[in-house]
Amino acid sequence: MFEIACGKSLWRDGAAPGASGAQPVLACDAGRAPLAAPAVPATGGERTAARRRAMPRERLRESGPSALSDLELVALLLGSGLRGHDVFDVAGSLLGHFGSLRAMLDAQREEFEDLRGIGPAKASTLVAVLELARRALAEQLEEKPLIDSPGAVEDYLRLLIGGRGYEVFVCLFLDVRHRLIRTEESTRGSLTRMAVYPREIVRRALMLNAASLIVAHNHPSGAVQPSASDRRLTRVLRETLALVEVQLVDHLIIGTQETFSFAQHGLD
Numbered sequence: 284m285f286e287i288a289c290g291k292s293l294w295r296d297g298a299a300p301g302a303s304g305a306q307p308v309l310a311c312d313a314g315r316a317p318l319a320a321p322a323v324p325a326t327g328g329e330r331t332a333a334r335r336r337a338m339p340r341e342r343l344r345e346s347g348p349s350a351l352s353d354l355e356l357v358a359l360l361l362g363s364g365l366r367g368h369d370v371f372d373v374a375g376s377l378l379g380h381f382g383s384l385r386a387m388l389d390a391q392r393e394e395f396e397d398l399r400g401i402g403p404a405k406a407s408t409l410v411a412v413l414e415l416a417r418r419a420l421a422e423q424l425e426e427k428p429l430i431d432s433p434g435a436v437e438d439y440l441r442l443l444i445g446g447r448g449y450e451v452f453v454c455l456f457l458d459v460r461h462r463l464i465r466t467e468e469s470t471r472g473s474l475t476r477m478a479v480y481p482r483e484i485v486r487r488a489l490m491l492n493a494a495s496l497i498v499a500h501n502h503p504s505g506a507v508q509p510s511a512s513d514r515r516l517t518r519v520l521r522e523t524l525a526l527v528e529v530q531l532v533d534h535l536i537i538g539t540q541e542t543f544s545f546a547q548h549g550l551d
Contacts, residue, residue, distance in 0.1 A: 452468070454488075455496055455498070495530035496530075517545050
């Protein structure tokens with residue numbers, strides 16, 4: 284066994300909506316059906332809210348999604364708000380709670396359901412967005428040799444484990460052409476410690492008929508400098524895999540913003 288060590292009150296009720304005015308009284312002539320109720324003119328606030336809701340969709344169609352702010356994109360995902368709180372209020376509270384778009388997308392489903400305005404349906408939508416992004420990146424990795432696209436590998440791993448609040452060790456098993464066969468989470472630990480079993484990693488490599496693999500783990504602290512344990516594990520893994528003719532291509536340490544590659548630094 285090897286251990287890796289690496290050195291709200293959220294939703295405020297808004298003011299209740301203003302009381303609406305008296306409804307118009309309809310007059311009927313004898314023998315005639317009642318006249319339809321005339322449309323009640325929208326107030327200035329309602330017109331402003333309607334324009335606000337329509338603008339992101341219009342700009343997305345005209346200029347593409349990059350023209351929208353994080354708030355507007357989240358509002359489009361949510362689709363609707365709450366009584367007395369439009370969808371932009373809910374989206375703003377959601378981003379404010381998690382502190383960043385990345386933290387929000389890394390959240391687990393249960394973390395959304397306790398928040399006002401985010402029920403099971405909206406929570407599922409938000410979680411599905413990140414999963415779709417992961418799968419899209421994984422598909423790209425399956426189509427080309429990973430050694431030719433290190434940036435795509437790092438993006439995929441940051442999306443996969445970069446925002447976790449605990450350490451996770453993952454293996455990317457590759458075929459003879461260095462294309463992705465499967466990504467597996469080998470183990471998970473605490474904020475600072477995690478047990479990794481090289482024997483199990485070798486066993487899975489043989490079962491999947493992998494010719495090589497990339498391993499990675501995250502540092503929840505954000506710092507990506509390798510520890511002595513990280514270096515020792517890299518050396519042991521490389522030597523153990525070599526006994527069964529499986530190449531260790533790289534060991535990556537994933538932070539929230541940065542990535543450290545053992546292969547690029549030539550470290551054991």
